[in-house]
Amino acid sequence: MNSTIKLAVHGAAGRMGQRVVALAAAEDHAPRQSRFQIVAAIDHPDHPKMGQDAGLVAGIGELNTTLSATWPSEADVVIDFSLPEALDGCVDACLKHGIPLVVATTGLSDAQKEKLAEAGKSLPIVWAPSMSLAVNLSMRIAAQITTALKDVAGGVDIEILERHHRFKADAPSGTALKFGELIASAMGGEVDHIHGREGHTGQRTRNEIGYHAIRVGDNPGEHTIVFGMLGERIELNVAASNRDCYASGALAAARWLCGPSDGTAKPAGLYNMFDVLGMSDE
């Protein structure tokens, strides 16, 4: 019986890494479930907080795990909230040590997506641009609305607006791109993905999805899908109040990969949050 999950956090000094550390360490997080033990808090070697206690960095009490650039040989699962340029090293370390992985980092290149698909042949990996329950539910709803409206008389224009904090490095958000992918699949046929508009663009076509990335203050993440028809519209809005929805979703994914305390860990495969939340198509 494995009642403790040995967790390594990659990007542990970052905004998200700190919340994962804090929630994983919280005594009352997910009672009656396996507890997390943070065995490694990993960041890059030049991070100014290198060597400090990861709990103190996260604003909670001392954890006796220091921020380090070294990979542990023993961990049950890794949660990654880092940068695209840091992800390849993380995947390689997980492959080397055979550690299941939750990938939350966004802004990945096509080559990195292929690398994840390849790694998923030998490791169980959950990869999702949003670990939030509300966002994943909204993705399902957005696809359903698209299916219902795609042949409506007069047509429907679908645009995706996302708002994030001023520190965000990638645009549009990974979540906006995933919304677009699911909506395009529900629209069917050839779909053009249009990122912002400027100048004499001509009239909007029927088969495009527009994306608009807004960067303001400390917004922890908000997505609005506009379904505009002639005479009425629907706006599906999903907004985080703070980062804990993502951190707790990543911990749920880690727990799901490790199995229900009876040794039945997930087999190798590239999974997503729909799988974790029991909302997959299959």
Ligand SMILES: NC(=O)C1=CN([C@@H]2O[C@H](COP(=O)(O)OP(=O)(O)OC[C@H]3O[C@@H](n4cnc5c(N)ncnc54)[C@H](OP(=O)(O)O)[C@@H]3O)[C@@H](O)[C@H]2O)C=CC1
């Ligand atoms: N899937 C989801 O639900 C969510 C995904 N995200 C994504 O997670 C990622 C992180 O977001 P956020 O926490 O806000 O970003 P931060 O920049 O705050 O955190 C990233 C951390 O990774 C560190 N880092 C940089 N290079 C390396 C390296 N080579 N090895 C290890 N660590 C490194 C950074 O250090 P330094 O500061 O010195 O660069 C920083 O501490 C982003 O891609 C974001 O889009 C965010 C929220 C939710």
Ligand SMILES: O=C(O)C1=N[C@H](C(=O)O)C[C@H](O)C1
């Ligand atoms: O950088 C962030 O903060 C977030 N990034 C993710 C994304 O790009 O979709 C998820 C969330 O919206 C917060």
